[in-house]
Amino acid sequence: MTLATRFTTRYLAAIRWFIPSEVRADAATLTRAQNVINAVVMAALSGPFYAWTYHALGYTAAGRVILTCCICMFSAPFLLRLTGSIVVAREVFLCAVFFNFSWLTYAMGGVSAPTAGWMVVPPMVALFLGGYATSMFWLALTCATVVLIYALPLLGIPLPAHPIEEMRLLFLLCDFGLYLVIVLFVFLFELTRTEGVVKLQHALDFIHDAAVRDPxxxxxxxxxxxxxxxxxxxxxxxxxxxxxxxxxxxxxxxxxxxxxxxxxxxxxxxxxxxxxxxxxxxxxxxxxxxxxxxxxxxxxxxxxxxxxxxxxxxxxxxxxxxxxxxxxxxxxxxxxxxxxxxxxxxxxxxxxxxxxxxxxxxxxxxxxxxPALPAPDAELAAPDLFDHTRIDPLTGLLSRRVLRDRLGHAMARALRNGRMAAVMVLEVDQLGDIREACGSAGGDALLAQVAAQVRDSLHAADTIVRSGGHSGSQFVLILEDLRSSEGARQVAHSILDRFTFPLAVAGRDWRVTLSIGIAMYPAPGCDMDTLLERAESAMTRAHLEGGNGIRLYAMDTARGVPAG
Incomplete structure (x- = not known):
């Protein structure tokens, strides 16, 4: 660890002692609080030196005023820790700085005094401690004070006499001091700002990793x-x-x-x-x-x-x-x-x-x-399973040609494994309105988005098929290895949750809802066609009841649990 790094680490640790935990919770507030401490450090390094300088030049009263103002400035960090209020600490500090330079300018000969240039310090520091509005207030107050001091002799009010004879030396010290104080404060501000930027970069890296990397x-x-x-x-x-x-x-x-x-x-x-x-x-x-x-x-x-x-x-x-x-x-x-x-x-x-x-x-x-092995139920297996027509070109999903084959395998596995399968029919309620407003291209764009959202809601072993329906707005889902109908309901609810926010179609936002019907298997007297009919019947009932709902076929039961 370099000397600069050690200094930075220890300095930041020291100033955090003055900052209450509730202030650290917000990054912007923390930066302002750190700048209050930075400003006090700046005053601590310059104030006592100038108090001694004025005393050495024979103006002891000015040295006392500077030390008194420094004591008020030094109280700002303790007020911050005690009250948890940046406003209180900031205003105490700025009032002390403002009074210090205003009094010195008035007592040392007005706007021609060597401290007149220091009047820029209050609005400059206010910008870092409180933002634009605070800086504008102190800038207006400073300008008004300078104008008032300038106007006093014109109004016949004489300025106080000061005992300092070495004014050229004082001008030199004040100019050098102003340059150093500005550079020092900007350095301390950059120190704390850099720490904030590093923390922000770490946070962005974490968010990026969370977005692109599976934990x-x-x-x-x-x-x-x-x-x-x-x-x-x-x-x-x-x-x-x-x-x-x-x-x-x-x-x-x-x-x-x-x-x-x-x-x-x-x-x-x-x-x-x-x-x-x-x-x-x-x-x-x-x-x-x-x-x-x-x-x-x-x-x-x-x-x-x-x-x-x-x-x-x-x-x-x-x-x-x-x-x-x-x-x-x-x-x-x-x-x-x-x-x-x-x-x-x-x-x-x-x-x-x-x-x-x-x-x-x-x-x-x-x-x-x-496949090296025959399908579990040869009567249900279709020949030519790998025909390109079995992929829906619009959504990239399996097409209706594979539906009966997939459903037949799912029903056979449900009987062998003693678990349940569910057929879920989904219909997009607003597809007709969207096609009327945005044309067939808009409807196709909506179906592609709906297909992607539904597919993301499913387990890897589940199947989604675009079946089309009368308007091309239907999808059929096959869910396997379920304990009861409640598992199918949970999947249906997770699908509906994905459509809480509108979808963008042709430059417009559309709120999309689905009508979902569910039929469970095994069920008494239920073959493949009956199972599909039951799921479609439940979906139709959900659609007639206003859409955006889930209905389970009323005659189904799941392991003895009523499924209404």
Whole structure:
């Protein structure tokens, strides 16, 4: 640590003793309080010297006035600590400074006195201690005082005689002193200001890290990962995506606790980071899902890399917290194609991941590959799952063509696992009005924003499909691994919460609301078509009741709990 750094640290620590904790809470108030102390330090270094100088030059009365004013100035920090009021401390200090220089100017011959130049000090110091309004007040008062002192001889009122003969020496000392005091005060102000700037920079760095860095995994946040993806798309170079999901992560949380789940996520994230190629990045895309961006990487190269990651995760162990715990991951891989949006690339990687998780977990699949294992229910599996028409070009979501396949798998898993699945139909209430006001382009822009907001509300294992409906304003959500209908309600409420603030469409802000209908499965006498009809019926009821609401199909029950 340098001498300057040690001095700065000790000086700032010393002046903080005078500043109460409630004053330190606000950065602007703290700076003003520190400047009060800086001004007192300036007075302490100059006042006693000039009191001695006047005494040595034979004007003892002036020396006494200076010392008396210095005592008042020195009381300002203690008043600040005692009262917690910057205004009280500031005004006591400024009154003492003003009286000191006004009296000296009057007693030393008026505006031609060597102290006349010092009259600039009160408004200058007031600017740093109280801001513009305070400075203007003291500037007006100072100017009025100088004019009054100048006018006294003109009005026939003689100025006092002073005994000092060495006026040239006094002028020299006053000029040098004024220069030094101004420079010293600005130096002390810069010292405290620099500390504030450093603290602000640290705060900005913290906010930036919080915005772009996921605190649990150390990877990018979802928003930052999407920014990185958009940057790669703008660059136009070849790149691939991997969508990695921890298999059965909810069971890990349920069996071993959240702390163990967090430890698993951190360990997998570290493993992913170690295997990333140069220039690659990853971000947390969902609760147990990570999005890997691999620049200058073909799909085949990404497959090899993903397989190495999958095998590395196999070898992870978690010590005494969960010695028997073995973790596996499923990974979907897709290479960006020409003229394809980021949402479409992610959707294809998500489709590959879905096939990996649907066919036994713990595997790597690329978009377009045939799964190594058959689907759990062959009657529900559609042939050609990887057709481009299965991606909605507007929102980047899966299209209606995949709805029955996804829902069939979800219903089969619900029966096997003894858990519940939910179908949720969402409709945008205002789409017709927005299309009438802003045209079809405005309506499409709104649907794209709604799709992004809804997708961000979902768990990585849940599915969102754009089904269209009569006006193209509907989305179908498939939620899995639920204990009861209350879990589906909570998801619906979190979706509605995302539309508290208006969305910008065609230069206007629109308040958007959704009508949401929910149907639960398993339920008596309910097949796939009936389940979809029930969810649509509940959504229609929510819409007829004014929209911006959630309705559960009245005949459903969740594990014996009434679902009305």
């Amino acid at each position: 649990l995994t150390g990877g990018d946040t979802r928003r930052q990962a999407l920014r990185q993806l958009a940057q790669q798309r703008e660059d136009g170079a070849v790149f691939s995506l991997c969508l990695l999901e921890l298999d059965r992560f909810r069971r890990i949380d349920a069996s071993h606790g959240q702390a163990a789940g967090d430890a698993v996520l951190r360990a997998v994230a570290q493993c992913v980071a170690q295997h990333l190629p140069e220039g690659g990045s990853f971000g947390r895309y969902g609760d147990a899902q990570m999005l890997l961006i691999l620049p200058r990487t073909t799909q085949q190269e990404a497959l090899l890399l993903a397989e190495r990651m999958r095998l590395a995760v196999h070898g992870l162990r978690f010590g005494s917290a969960a010695p028997e715990l073995a973790v596996t991951v499923s990974i979907g891989v897709a290479q960006r194609e020409a003229d394809e949006s980021s949402g479409q690339t992610i959707a294809r990687a998500d489709e590959a991941l879905y096939q990996a998780t649907s066919n036994g977990h713990d595997r790597v699949l690329a978009y377009g590959d045939n």
